[in-house]
Amino acid sequence: MSLIVIGTLAYDTIETAHDKREDILGGSAVYFALASSRFAPTAMVGVVGKDFKEEHIGALKAAGVDLDGLEIAEGETFRWSGRYEPDWNTRHTLDTQLNVLESFEPKVPDQHKSSDYVFLANASPEVQGQGLSQVEQPKFVMADTMNLWIDIARDALVSLLARVDAIVLNDEEARMLTGEDNLWVAAAKVRELGPKLVVLKKGEHGAFLLAEDWKFSVPAYPVMSVVDPTGAGDSFAGGFMGYVAREGNTEPATLRQAMLYGTAAASCCVEGFSSDMMDGPSGAEIDRRHAELLEMITP
Numbered sequence: 001m002s003l004i005v006i007g008t009l010a011y012d013t014i015e016t017a018h019d020k021r022e023d024i025l026g027g028s029a030v031y032f033a034l035a036s037s038r039f040a041p042t043a044m045v046g047v048v049g050k051d052f053k054e055e056h057i058g059a060l061k062a063a064g065v066d067l068d069g070l071e072i073a074e075g076e077t078f079r080w081s082g083r084y085e086p087d088w089n090t091r092h093t094l095d096t097q098l099n100v101l102e103s104f105e106p107k108v109p110d111q112h113k114s115s116d117y118v119f120l121a122n123a124s125p126e127v128q129g130q131g132l133s134q135v136e137q138p139k140f141v142m143a144d145t146m147n148l149w150i151d152i153a154r155d156a157l158v159s160l161l162a163r164v165d166a167i168v169l170n171d172e173e174a175r176m177l178t179g180e181d182n183l184w185v186a187a188a189k190v191r192e193l194g195p196k197l198v199v200l201k202k203g204e205h206g207a208f209l210l211a212e213d214w215k216f217s218v219p220a221y222p223v224m225s226v227v228d229p230t231g232a233g234d235s236f237a238g239g240f241m242g243y244v245a246r247e248g249n250t251e252p253a254t255l256r257q258a259m260l261y262g263t264a265a266a267s268c269c270v271e272g273f274s275s276d277m278m279d280g281p282s283g284a285e286i287d288r289r290h291a292e293l294l295e296m297i298t299p
């Protein structure tokens with residue numbers, strides 16, 4: 001089943017308590033596609049500048065990502081810089097340079113307008129909405145967002161939520177969006193805004209899914225050495241949506257397994273800087289961790 005992601009490609013500068021890397025490959029759509037393409041053919045819609053390196057185009061192509069919807073515009077690629085506190089849970093955005101994103105209007109290539117599964121990766125809700133409008137009859141649409149958009153584009157985000165089937169948020173974003181401290185109550189309030197499914201990520205404490213009449217909760221995969229959590233959320237979404245697209249349905253049993261595959265993909269991502277793991281998590285390793293997680297939650 002066809003899967004399309006609309007989101008950002010970036011050069012990130014990341015500071016952790018142990019290391020600093022400059023201008024490494026990142027972006028919401030990149031992390032997503034490197035994980036989702038392990039499960040299902042993935043097409044990407046996004047923009048980069050003329051400075052985007054050939055080796056990074058090569059890495060995405062080698063992973064099997066369809067780049068027909070990648071625009072190469074005059075100017076520089078989007079840049080984002082962040083710093084993590086030693087506990088990994090607190091991330092400070094140090095700098096955001098929109099560059100070519102400033103005037104970006106996503107264009108879904110004709111051959112991908114019939115995509116069944118759509119992931120609106122972190123980008124402005126306006127860009128997400130423009131991208132979604134071009135997909136003709138999607139079967140299942142999931143969106144991501146971040147604190148910045150809840151802060152500066154809340155109305156556009158709330159309008160977008162009414163148009164999607166599912167949203168994936170982290171704990172901080174869910175609290176910000178709803179004003180609720182209790183995460184189950186926050187998730188229920190997000191459901192009232194439109195999405196039938198709310199997936200809430202809690203970092204090292206795992207993730208849960210809230211649907212109309214059922215819930216599912218998974219622990220995080222036990223990672224012994226976190227190197228850089230950037231992209232964990234996008235990799236989670238990539239594992240989740242990739243699995244759903246491969247199975248071709250959104251039955252509760254499929255969504256439960258998707259939660260496990262997303263968790264497994266995210267755990268691979270946090271073990272290195274993106275530049276060390278440019279070809280993304282291996283399918284075999286995701287499968288191995290999925291099996292281990294299943295064992296962990298089965299009595």
Ligand code: AMP
Pocket residue numbers: 008009010011012025026027028080096122123124146148229230231232233234235
């Ligand atoms: P995550 O750690 O899953 O939240 O995703 C991190 C990625 O999001 C980084 O590679 C950034 O390049 C990208 N990113 C940061 N800020 C934004 C933004 N405002 N819009 C879209 N993507 C962003």
